[in-house]
Amino acid sequence: MPSIIEINDLSFSYVRGSGEKTLRDINVEIGEGEFVLLAGRSGSGKSTLLRCINGLIPHRYYGTYEGEVYVKDLLVSEADLSHLSQVVGTVMQEVDKQLIGATVEDDIAFGPCNLNLPLEVVRQRVDEALKLMRISHLRDRELHALSGGEKQRVAIAGIMAMNPEIFLFDEPLANLDSDGVRSFTDAVSILRSLGKTIIVAEHRTDILAKMDLDRVMVIEKGELLENTQNVDILYNYKGIFKVPLLPREKKKRLRISYNHKKADSSPVIIFENVSYEYPGGVKALRNVSFQIYEGEKVALLGNNGAGKSTIALLTLGILKPTDGRVTVYGYDTRTVDVYELARYVGYVFQNPYSMLFAKTVKDELSFGPRNLGVEENEIEERVERIARRCHIDHLVEESPFSSSFGEKKRICLGSILTMYPKILFMDEPNVGQDYANYTDFMDFIISLHDIISNLVLITHETDMAIEYTDRTIVLSNGEVIADGPTHRVLADIETLERGKIRITDLVNLGRELTGGKYVLPMKLLENYNIL
Numbered sequence: 001m002p003s004i005i006e007i008n009d010l011s012f013s014y015v016r017g018s019g020e021k022t023l024r025d026i027n028v029e030i031g032e033g034e035f036v037l038l039a040g041r042s043g044s045g046k047s048t049l050l051r052c053i054n055g056l057i058p059h060r061y062y063g064t065y066e067g068e069v070y071v072k073d074l075l076v077s078e079a080d081l082s083h084l085s086q087v088v089g090t091v092m093q094e095v096d097k098q099l100i101g102a103t104v105e106d107d108i109a110f111g112p113c114n115l116n117l118p119l120e121v122v123r124q125r126v127d128e129a130l131k132l133m134r135i136s137h138l139r140d141r142e143l144h145a146l147s148g149g150e151k152q153r154v155a156i157a158g159i160m161a162m163n164p165e166i167f168l169f170d171e172p173l174a175n176l177d178s179d180g181v182r183s184f185t186d187a188v189s190i191l192r193s194l195g196k197t198i199i200v201a202e203h204r205t206d207i208l209a210k211m212d213l214d215r216v217m218v219i220e221k222g223e224l225l226e227n228t229q230n231v232d233i234l235y236n237y238k239g240i241f242k243v244p245l246l247p248r249e250k251k252k253r254l255r256i257s258y259n260h261k262k263a264d265s266s267p268v269i270i271f272e273n274v275s276y277e278y279p280g281g282v283k284a285l286r287n288v289s290f291q292i293y294e295g296e297k298v299a300l301l302g303n304n305g306a307g308k309s310t311i312a313l314l315t316l317g318i319l320k321p322t323d324g325r326v327t328v329y330g331y332d333t334r335t336v337d338v339y340e341l342a343r344y345v346g347y348v349f350q351n352p353y354s355m356l357f358a359k360t361v362k363d364e365l366s367f368g369p370r371n372l373g374v375e376e377n378e379i380e381e382r383v384e385r386i387a388r389r390c391h392i393d394h395l396v397e398e399s400p401f402s403s404s405f406g407e408k409k410r411i412c413l414g415s416i417l418t419m420y421p422k423i424l425f426m427d428e429p430n431v432g433q434d435y436a437n438y439t440d441f442m443d444f445i446i447s448l449h450d451i452i453s454n455l456v457l458i459t460h461e462t463d464m465a466i467e468y469t470d471r472t473i474v475l476s477n478g479e480v481i482a483d484g485p486t487h488r489v490l491a492d493i494e495t496l497e498r499g500k501i502r503i504t505d506l507v508n509l510g511r512e513l514t515g516g517k518y519v520l521p522m523k524l525l526e527n528y529n530i531l
Helices: 046-054 104-114 119-132 148-162 178-193 231-237 308-316 361-371 376-389 405-417 435-446 462-468 493-498 505-513 522-527
Strands: 003-014 023-031 035-040 063-071 088-091 166-170 197-201 215-220 223-228 267-278 282-293 297-302 323-328 345-348 423-427 454-459 471-476 479-485
Touching (some): 035 046, 046 166, 046 197, 119 148, 119 178, 282 479, 297 308, 308 323, 308 423, 308 454, 361 376, 361 405, 405 435, 462 505, 479 493
Parallel strands (some): 035 215, 166 197, 297 454, 297 471, 345 423, 423 454
Antiparallel strands (some): 003 063, 267 282, 471 479
16 A cells, blocks of 8 residues: 555654654654554653654654654645645644533534534534534533543544544544444544545553554554554563453463452541532532541542542532532541641542642642641651652652653652642543553552541542452442442443443453453452462
8 A cells, every 4th residue: 555654764753852862763664544542651752753653753843853754745844834735634632632612513614614614514523523523412511521531532523523634643542432442443443434544643552453454553662663464463572561461372261259358447538428510510420429448548530520529529628519518538528728727638630730739849739738838857758758659759859740750740749749648539540551661650659558547539440440449439420339349349340331431451361361250450369370
């Protein structure tokens, strides 16, 4: 097939970076209609390579640029960006940067309107994109009121409405629930049937590996290590990338029994018949009741917009219940200030840029305890201790914005830990991190049991819940539909389907080995020499 993208001897280093090359001597040709997975660790150069294809490099991101990139016979370094944007469409990793409309419909229509298309054509494209991404019900919603996953689907729909020949996706699955993943895979199938060229930079390689890829490219430290049609090459990077599970052999059922004891400690969080309605009439929670006990590690699972983040904001006291009551260590959140609850509850956002603001990492870590009235000498001790525990002590005098994404995540965590909260909410801690990084990060968080009494993970990653929690609460459309031990709740297929929770290889393997009773964590399966 003829090439639509040709890259010759491409190298690049950012002008504001260390001077080290982010890309090194890349040579590759991609044919018309190919479906390509671009895999690599966080910071390996995947996003930079996509920017070189869509023209953001060298036209918007400046640095030392060597080599040539051709897109449909256009030399990217000399082509006009407005022309390139009609050939190449990009869904960025940080979707908030490309959402500009007031409502979902406005945002999706923005691109086609700028192409000066007739109004009836614009409307048709918007309708088709909404339907394709299964977000027609969001048409009139304001963007700021959407969940992270809903925003990601809107961003994808906006590019689809532009109808370019080449689609670049940078971490498109990062915030998507199982329904969103299905929408994405359906959309890719349709785009392929239309002959579109698709390049996906993605950490959730286990999902992409099952999508009939034409090619896999692996990049590491800016160098192209693999460029092959053999999808199984991903198994050479097991532990770095998440790959489909391959049991060593067919195993007999495991005889495993769980004796789940009811908590004998006092509840630290109590939701009593809680409902919450956002301005504009969006009902986020409906008569929700549950208790979380001292020492529990809990997963809040559910589809995008199910109410997971709303529960965290209500616990923090940032939101107040429309009906019902939330208590934290006996404090009614309706009657206490947010800063008072900050001594007990910490919340790490999924996007570090939503938290970082200070000139130095030290200032970030000092801000919380200082506002709680902690003495300066105690603040210094906390900052030193937490920076060391978070492995960011070498960054304390640096700007938090000059750090890597993984370091930013640890800085955000450190800024919460210096307030010594007893309860920690983590919102999608895996987003933006490769499999190796996020498992290391989660193992590190679990090791902080001497600081954190309770961990609550907000996620739609089934395997993360299986691996790191002992209890799971499943939400759907603002209601609790399941609550119990993780190993049992996530083995119930009816619950998973109702909550739109992705049924993963790990779920299927655990159920197979236990006669449908349980799901089992990877570490246990490795101990039994099954993987």
